[in-house]
Each structure stands twice: as C-alpha cells, then as structure tokens.
Amino acid sequence: NLPNLSLQWIIIQSGIFSFGAGLLTYRLIPTISELTSTANLTGMDLNKKGNPKYSGKKIPESLGICVSVVYLVCVILFQLFQWFSFPETVQLSEYNAALTSICFMILLGFGDDVLNLRWRYKLVLPLFASLPLLVAYAGGTSVVVPDINFPVPLREWLGMTFDLGVFYRIYLLMLAIFCTNSINILAGINGLEVGQSVVIAISIIVHNLIELTISPNSQQHLFSLVLMIPFLFTAISLLFYNWYPSRVFVGDTFTYFSGMCFAVVAILCHFSKTLLLFFIPQILNFLYSTPQLFGVIPCPRHRVPKYNPTTDKMEAIPTNLTIINLLLMVTGPLSERKLCIYLLIFQGLCSCIGFGVRYFVAPYFF
Amino acid sequence: NLPNLSLQWIIIQSGIFSFGAGLLTYRLIPTISELTSTANLTGMDLNKKGNPKYSGKKIPESLGICVSVVYLVCVILFQLFQWFSFPETVQLSEYNAALTSICFMILLGFGDDVLNLRWRYKLVLPLFASLPLLVAYAGGTSVVVPDINFPVPLREWLGMTFDLGVFYRIYLLMLAIFCTNSINILAGINGLEVGQSVVIAISIIVHNLIELTISPNSQQHLFSLVLMIPFLFTAISLLFYNWYPSRVFVGDTFTYFSGMCFAVVAILCHFSKTLLLFFIPQILNFLYSTPQLFGVIPCPRHRVPKYNPTTDKMEAIPTNLTIINLLLMVTGPLSERKLCIYLLIFQGLCSCIGFGVRYFVAPYFF
Numbered sequence: 125n126l127p128n129l130s131l132q133w134i135i136i137q138s139g140i141f142s143f144g145a146g147l148l149t150y151r152l153i154p155t156i157s158e159l160t161s162t163a164n165l166t167g168m169d170l171n172k173k174g175n176p177k178y179s180g181k182k183i184p185e186s187l188g189i190c191v192s193v194v195y196l197v198c199v200i201l202f203q204l205f206q207w208f209s210f211p212e213t214v215q216l217s218e219y220n221a222a223l224t225s226i227c228f229m230i231l232l233g234f235g236d237d238v239l240n241l242r243w244r245y246k247l248v249l250p251l252f253a254s255l256p257l258l259v260a261y262a263g264g265t266s267v268v269v270p271d272i273n274f275p276v277p278l279r280e281w282l283g284m285t286f287d288l289g290v291f292y293r294i295y296l297l298m299l300a301i302f303c304t305n306s307i308n309i310l311a312g313i314n315g316l317e318v319g320q321s322v323v324i325a326i327s328i329i330v331h332n333l334i335e336l337t338i339s340p341n342s343q344q345h346l347f348s349l350v351l352m353i354p355f356l357f358t359a360i361s362l363l364f365y366n367w368y369p370s371r372v373f374v375g376d377t378f379t380y381f382s383g384m385c386f387a388v389v390a391i392l393c394h395f396s397k398t399l400l401l402f403f404i405p406q407i408l409n410f411l412y413s414t415p416q417l418f419g420v421i422p423c424p425r426h427r428v429p430k431y432n433p434t435t436d437k438m439e440a441i442p443t444n445l446t447i448i449n450l451l452l453m454v455t456g457p458l459s460e461r462k463l464c465i466y467l468l469i470f471q472g473l474c475s476c477i478g479f480g481v482r483y484f485v486a487p488y489f490f
Numbered sequence: 491n492l493p494n495l496s497l498q499w500i501i502i503q504s505g506i507f508s509f510g511a512g513l514l515t516y517r518l519i520p521t522i523s524e525l526t527s528t529a530n531l532t533g534m535d536l537n538k539k540g541n542p543k544y545s546g547k548k549i550p551e552s553l554g555i556c557v558s559v560v561y562l563v564c565v566i567l568f569q570l571f572q573w574f575s576f577p578e579t580v581q582l583s584e585y586n587a588a589l590t591s592i593c594f595m596i597l598l599g600f601g602d603d604v605l606n607l608r609w610r611y612k613l614v615l616p617l618f619a620s621l622p623l624l625v626a627y628a629g630g631t632s633v634v635v636p637d638i639n640f641p642v643p644l645r646e647w648l649g650m651t652f653d654l655g656v657f658y659r660i661y662l663l664m665l666a667i668f669c670t671n672s673i674n675i676l677a678g679i680n681g682l683e684v685g686q687s688v689v690i691a692i693s694i695i696v697h698n699l700i701e702l703t704i705s706p707n708s709q710q711h712l713f714s715l716v717l718m719i720p721f722l723f724t725a726i727s728l729l730f731y732n733w734y735p736s737r738v739f740v741g742d743t744f745t746y747f748s749g750m751c752f753a754v755v756a757i758l759c760h761f762s763k764t765l766l767l768f769f770i771p772q773i774l775n776f777l778y779s780t781p782q783l784f785g786v787i788p789c790p791r792h793r794v795p796k797y798n799p800t801t802d803k804m805e806a807i808p809t810n811l812t813i814i815n816l817l818l819m820v821t822g823p824l825s826e827r828k829l830c831i832y833l834l835i836f837q838g839l840c841s842c843i844g845f846g847v848r849y850f851v852a853p854y855f856f
C-alpha cells in the first residue's frame with residue numbers, strides 16, 4: 125500500500141527520466157541513421173516513386189533499434205532508481221520478465237531487419253519471447269462471467285467466475301503474438317507505425333491514470349505507467365523524424381518492439397480486454413486482411429496504396445485488403461500526410477469508443 | 491530445501507533440453523550463415539592470407555546470433571518446464587534478471603557486428619546491461635576477511651566479515667564489464683573464442699557439481715547449472731564450425747554473449763572470486779595488453795600474430811601485446827591449429843590451478 129504522495133512522486137520521476145530518454149533519442153537518431161545507412165540498412169520510399177523531389181533517395185531503415193535501446197536503458201535505470209528510493213514498489217520478477225520479453229523481441233525485430241528471416245521464424249519466435257510473461261503472470265486464470273441472460277442465463281450456468289485454467293494463459297500468448305504482428309501489418313505510410321503506437325500508448329496511460337485515481341493502491345497500473353511513459357516519450361522523438369516526409373524508417377524492430385511493450389503491460393497489469401478495445405483498428409485491419417494473409421487472394425510483398433506522381437496523392441488498390449485502402453475507397457485519393465492523419469484520427473476515435481465501452485457499457489455486464 | 495532426487499532430475503532434464511538445443515544449433519548454423527552472408531556480414535580470414543587453399547574466401551560472420559538465440563529459447567523453455575514441475579526451485583526475479591542481462595548483451599553484440607559501434611558506446615552499454623543483475627542481486631555485500639596476520643592482523647582490525655556496501659556492487663559491475671570485454675580481446679585465432687568459453691563453462695559446471703555434492707541444498711549452484719549446461723552444449727555445436735579451418739566466425743555477438751553468461755552466473759550465484767580463478771588467462775592477457783589498450787603503445791585494429799604462407803605457420807609480432815604472441819615468442823612459430831590447442835591447454839591448466847586454489851589454498855585463509 126502506497127501513500128498517495130509517493131505514488132505521485134514515482135510518476136513524476138518516471139516522467140523526468142522519460143523526458144531525458146526522449147531527448148537522448150532525438151539526439152541519437154541522426155548518428156544511428158548514419159550507421160544503419162553504412163550497414164546497408166536502407167529503403168526506398170515506395171509512396172514517392174516518380175516524384176522528382178524525393179526520387180532515388182535512400183532512407184535509413186531500422187531506426188527502431190535506437191529508440192528501443194534507449195528505452196531499455198531508461199527502464200533499467202529507472203528500475204535501479206525506484207529500487208533505491210521506493211524498494212517496496214518494485215516487483216522484480218515482473219519487471220525483469222517484462223524487460224526480457226521486450227528485449228528478446230527487439231533482438232528478433234532487428235535480426236529480421238538485418239537477416240530477413242523467413243516467415244516461419246517470424247511466427248514462432250514471438251511465441252518464445254512471450255513465455256517469460258506467462259511464467260511471471262501471477263494473476264488468476266479466472267474470468268468474471270458477464271451478466272447476460274439471453275440466449276441463456278450465463279451466470280446461472282457458469283457461476284460468477286469461471287476458471288479458464290491453462291486456456292487463459294494460451295489466450296495471453298495469442299494476445300502477445302497478435303499485438304506484435306498487428307502493428308506490423310498496418311504500416312507502409314509515413315508516420316503511421318509510430319503514430320498509431322503513440323495513440324495507443326496515450327490511451328493506455330490515460331487508462332492507468334483513471335484507474336489509479338479510482339484506487340491509488342493498484343500496484344499494477346503504476347507498473348504499467350512506469351513502462352509506458354518512457355515508451356511514449358521515445359516514440360514521440362522518433363515520430364519527429366518518421367513523420368511525412370520521412371527522414372528515417374522504423375523497421376520491423378520498432379513494430380515488434382511497440383507491439384510487445386503493449387502486450388507486456390496488458391498481460392502483467394491485467395487489462396488485456398481493455399487493450400483489445402484500444403486495438404480496434406488493428407483488429408479490423410487484421411480481420412479484413414485475413415483472405416490475403418492466409419493466401420486465399422494473392423498477397424504482394426507490400427500492400428500499400430498506389431502513389432500517383434501527377435496528383436501527388438495516394439490512390440486505393442481495392443485488391444490489397446488493408447483498412448488503409450478501405451479508407452481511400454471511402455474518401456477518394458488523399459495526400460500521404462492527410463491519409464496518415466485520418467488514420468490516426470480514426471485510431472483516436474476508436475480509443476474514445478474503447479473508453480466509453482470500458483467505463484460505461486462494461487459495468488452493466490460485469 | 492530440495493530432496494536429492496529432484497535435484498538430480500532437474501540436472502538431467504536440463505541436460506536433455508540442452509542436448510536438444512545443441513543439435514538445433516548444429517542444424518541451424520548453415521542456414522543462418524547463408525543469411526548473414528547475404529546481409530554482408532562476412533570477414534576474410536586474416537591468418538590464411540596468401541595461402542592459395544583459402545585465399546579470397548569470405549567467411550560468414552556473427553554466427554553468435556544463432557547460438558545465443560537458441561540458448562535464450564532453451565533457457566526460456568526450461569524455465570517454463572521447471573516452473574511447471576518444480577515450482578519451488580524457480581527464483582523468478584533472478585532468472586529473469588539473468589535473461590534480461592544476457593539478452594541485452596546479445597542485442598548489443600549483434601548491433602556492434604552490424605553497425606560497428608564506436609568504442610564509447612561499446613564501453614558504456616555493457617554497464618547498463620549489467621544493472622538488472624545488481625538490482626536482482628539479493629546477497630549480502632559483506633566479504634569474509636582473510637585470516638592473514640602479516641603485515642597486519644587483518645581480522646583483528648576489520649572483524650571476521652567486513653561490509654563493503656555499495657563498493658561490493660560496484661565490484662560486481664566491474665566484473666561484468668571485465669568478463670564481456672576480456673574474451674573479446676583474447677581472440678583472432680580460429681576456434682579460440684569458442685574454445686576458451688567451452689573450457690570456462692566446463693570449469694564452472696564442475697565447480698557447481700562439487701558444491702552441490704558438498705551441500706545439496708545450495709539453490710544458487712543449481713541455478714548456475716541450469717544456465718551453464720545449455721551454454722556448454724550450444725557452444726560446442728558452434729565449435730564444430732569455428733574450429734580450424736573456420737567455416738564460420740562468431741562475431742562480437744558471441745564474445746559478449748559468453749562473457750555475460752559467465753558474469754551472470756558468478757554474480758547471481760555468489761562465486762565471483764572462483765570465476766576470476768577460471769579467468770586467469772584472460773586476466774593475464776588483459777594486464778599484458780594494457781599499454782596498448784590505453785594507448786601508450788600504438789594499437790592496430792587486429793593484434794593477431796603474423797601468418798607466414800610459406801611455412802603455413804603463425805609467427806609472433808612482439809609489439810602486439812597479447813598472450814597469443816607471448817606464447818609464440820616462447821614456443822617459436824606454430825600452425826594456427828596447434829597455437830589454438832596450446833592456448834586451450836593453458837586455459838585448462840589454469841582452471842586446474844584455480845580448483846587447487848579454491849579447494850586447497852583458500853580454506854587456510856577463510
């Protein structure tokens with residue numbers, strides 16, 4: 125049980141550490157992008173092909189490695205600091221399980237960027253990266269049965285709570301694999317990967333703050349904040365460089381890293397259902413993509429919309445099943461910058477709907 | 491407190507898991523070496539320059555990434571398994587601190603191989619990688635004062651034990667940084683990096699087994715075994731490919747990874763002084779190297795001996811201060827294979843001396 129004052133102190137200090145981490149990221153990205161260019165980790169910007177202003181330029185790739193290493197250093201330093209100043213608030217096994225999973229995922233993402241792993245490895249390795257979370261997950265495996273009486277009175281049949289046992293842990297594993305991959309497939313527009321991560325991180329932080337206001341003793345929401353605040357600051361620094369027109373690309377390193385960060389806090393801090401509410405656009409995109417992902421419809425390597433150099437706008441390719449193309453089919457051609465902004469607004473709206481469901485609809489059923 | 495039977499079971503099962511990991515490493519190395527070659531992670535073998543049999547061949551680099559990822563997967567799976575079958579033997583916070591430190595170090599090593607980091611980063615990043623160990627280190631910070639009466643009666647002055655406080659933790663940090671770098675500077679001969687790691691790993695395993703025979707309840711030596719047995723098996727698989735003539739190189743990824751593994755078990759399992767006994771060749775090499783490392787004498791990028799293509803032997807370069815050149819100055823020119831074998835025999839002899847000191851000399855003073 126924490127006195128309210130030290131709770132606020134920890135959050136403020138985490139903010140100070142994170143601000144420093146954000147500045148450091150901002151300073152380091154130019155240096156590291158030179159190194160990744162030298163190492164031949166570069167990419168052409170597909171959405172500017174034929175535009176004389178940008179054509180033929182090689183953009184440094186995999187800058188996620190810079191952000192994620194600064195993030196790790198920041199979290200490790202804050203762990204040390206928190207353990208000196210408020211030792212009773214540090215749950216070491218969960219802290220280190222989180223660090224292990226995130227770090228392993230960064231390693232896999234960077235390995236994928238450098239070595240171009242086959243999809244077999246890509247699918248199976250996140251599984252191993254999430255196992256430490258499963259072991260460290262100390263919570264129960266019971267779920268509260270929703271108070272639904274149609275078509276059957278669920279609570280009469282199953283009781284107030286229902287123990288899912290090992291299936292609950294399998295659900296958590298699936299969640300981690302889904303999070304890491306779903307951000308990876310809603311991508312390809314300048315600023316979109318980092319932008320959506322920033323929106324989700326802000327949503328999680330707001331959720332944690334609301335929960336801490338309701339019950340100041342919920343250790344797990346404090347833990348989630350301590351992991352999410354540095355993520356937010358470092359990601360914002362990256363967004364400055366990745367925003368249209370991108371001066372750097374983020375690589376699989378960043379998409380895997382950010383997906384794993386979200387999965388880690390949701391699993392260890394027990395708000396996996398709320399997280400799924402913040403992932404509505406990613407879920408819709410995944411569902412809409414399934415025919416292509418599972419090979420019913422041919423799947424090109426990049427499923428981005430078509431860039432039209434004469435109008436400087438992006439045009440929908442209806443056979444590429446992503447919500448990016450779906451949006452363009454609704455709105456008509458958009459500039460890349462506008463397209464990204466619209467998608468981020470949609471992500472933000474979904475978060476608002478998520479909050480509505482979480483705080484106004486869910487209480488009726490639980 | 492563990493019954494003897496389940497202790498033996500855990501060790502045997504760890505052996506089975508590790509054997510599987512070793513086989514998997516052996517199978518994967520050819521596949522991964524193709525990927526690293528494609529990614530331009532290759533090196534020329536400097537010690538075969540001018541030998542028509544090998545000249546102009548590019549050897550795949552950084553195969554440490556394959557070994558270390560298989561190692562991580564093996565340890566994570568065994569953690570899950572041990573936690574299912576003997577939950578009381580799993581100390582989660584230390585387990586995960588170990589995984590975090592090792593994984594972060596692998597990431598840095600691979601990052602160094604790909605991006606060629608400047609030495610500034612190389613020196614400071616291992617520091618952060620070892621901080622989780624410091625936080626998880628639950629042991630006391632007191633040392634037993636040796637029973638020495640000359641020149642002063644130490645125990646009368648300091649007492650039986652002396653609390654070093656924060657200095658003890660700083661000593662542990664220095665140990666981690668020393669271990670990761672000392673293997674990296676005793677390198678450059680086919681098979682040497684992996685060979686010395688195998689000898690050290692065997693020494694540690696023997697030490698753990700002796701300690702477990704003396705007191706079967708020492709949890710920490712069991713933990714050390716669980717981390718070292720998979721290391722030994724995966725490293726042996728790599729040695730098959732890295733032995734003279736090397737078909738693959740191991741990269742900084744492996745040297746950092748192996749150094750960190752040793753530091754982790756020594757720190758978390760409280761045998762840092764014994765580890766230093768097994769590191770005698772590395773310590774001698776470091777001390778002998780200091781004039782070059784700190785820039786008193788000019789330091790070339792590679793400090794390997796000279797290869798003479800006409801005799802097919804390695805010849806000493808006395809200005810390159812490594813024990814490799816020192817040995818060649820004593821023995822005269824040797825073939826690369828023999829040179830590596832002699833160095834490994836020296837490493838093994840030092841381990842024997844270490845055991846002698848640990849079990850026969852130290853009891854007189856402590």
Ligand SMILES: [Mg+2]
Binds near residue numbers: 236240241
């Ligand atoms: Mg990729």
Ligand SMILES: [Mg+2]
Binds near residue numbers: 602603606607742
């Ligand atoms: Mg290097």
